[in-house]
Amino acid sequence: MDSTLLKGLKVFQYLVDAREPVGVSALANQLGLPKSNVHRTLSTLVAAGYAIRHENGSYEATLLVWEQGMKVIKRNQVRRAAIAFMHVLQRETTETVNLVLPDGDDCLYVHQMSADAPMRISSTTGERAPAIMTISGRVMLAFQPGYSERARHLYAAHSPQPPFLLDDLLQDIEHAKKDGYAFSASHFRPGINSMAGVICGQNGLSVGAIAVAGPKERFTEEKMLALVQPLLSACTGIRQALGG
Template sequence: MDSTLMKGLRVLETLARSDEPRGVSELARELELTRSNVHRTLQTLAAAGYARQGAAGTYECTLKLFELASSVMERVDVKRCAEPHMRRLAELTQETVHLSMLSGAEVVYLDKIESPQPVRAYSSIGGRAPAHCVASGKALLAEVSDAALAEMFGPDLPQWTDRTIRTREKLVTELATVRESGYAVNHGEWRSSVGGVAAVIVNAAGRAEASIGVSGPIERVEPKSDDAYRDAVIEAARAISQEMGCAAYPPPRASRS
């Protein structure tokens, strides 16, 4: 492993996720690197066009990262197929709609449509969430083999709220229910005030491609999670899957090993 490259990527990722320009000393403390190491890395990133130096010696990312990400996103057909169905789901539920993909033990939000309501679930495109805590993540994890789940998670799972699933054993049990019902629910497991409902999107080969779901204040979402929202989300996932070439939704389930 190239340690210099890894350090550089850590600096770039931290800078990209920062809400404001960052100073060399501040980044060095946060990343537990030497000030000279961080300074050299930032100078290299600036020379390559990924960062720029601002006032008082602080640094921020340029749009070059966005340009690269946009090129990747253009190759993700699910985003194009999902867009009209996301809008229809948002209009029907009046809640925030997410399109998500699995990335290790987390989900990444590929796209979203914000709820028009003043009190709503807040998130950002490109943001991440622990997959075992959110409906979009559980919908995708339900398609992962038990062996792969064991590689992702230890026996005890990270806790976020009192309602977070606490063990891999309980997660496996819930994922079996998700496969049986065709949808997943978040009962305030990542943010205690936010609930959600999601279903998996599959491609022409019958493999999980992404998930689509609604999220919002738990007092609005939870009462509808087993009827109106469930049906709307499953129908959206089915329509997107069919556009991606899926002949039968949901597809036949593969072996869990």
């Protein structure tokens, strides 16, 4: 492992995550790195166009980060296969539809089609969340090796302690394993109902999920039940488009 590159990436990641420009001293203190190393890394990032230095000596990431990220996501095969099916599902549900991809112990929202009606439910594209804390993450976990043990580990390791019981988590995952989808009735966000279906690859393991969400007054449990087949049809169509 290249330790110099790793330290540089930590500086870069801190810049990307920072809500405001940050100075060399603050960066060095936060990361526990020598100021000289941090300054050298920042100078390199500026020269490469990934950071900008302000007159007061603070630094922040540039939009080149966003530009490069968009290139990566635009060529993602799951996203490319999913867009047409998401359009159909959004027209049928009239609610917000998200494509969610697994990323380690988290899930990542990579594409969204917003609801037609007022009170749109929006998760930010590019947003990351622990897999056990979303219904999308749970249905994807259900189609991974050793899913039950992994769910128990993620639950025990999560800090602070999740606001739900381990049995509820395992029940959702087992339901998803059996049926390919699961519901959330205001479990994660008060007043918001959601449902998610799994997208599997050729090997039967999850490569993504389609989630639909809306306010509970409009997106009722009865409406979710009526939309199970359209959701599963979309997931099946995406899997077939991927060659599964």
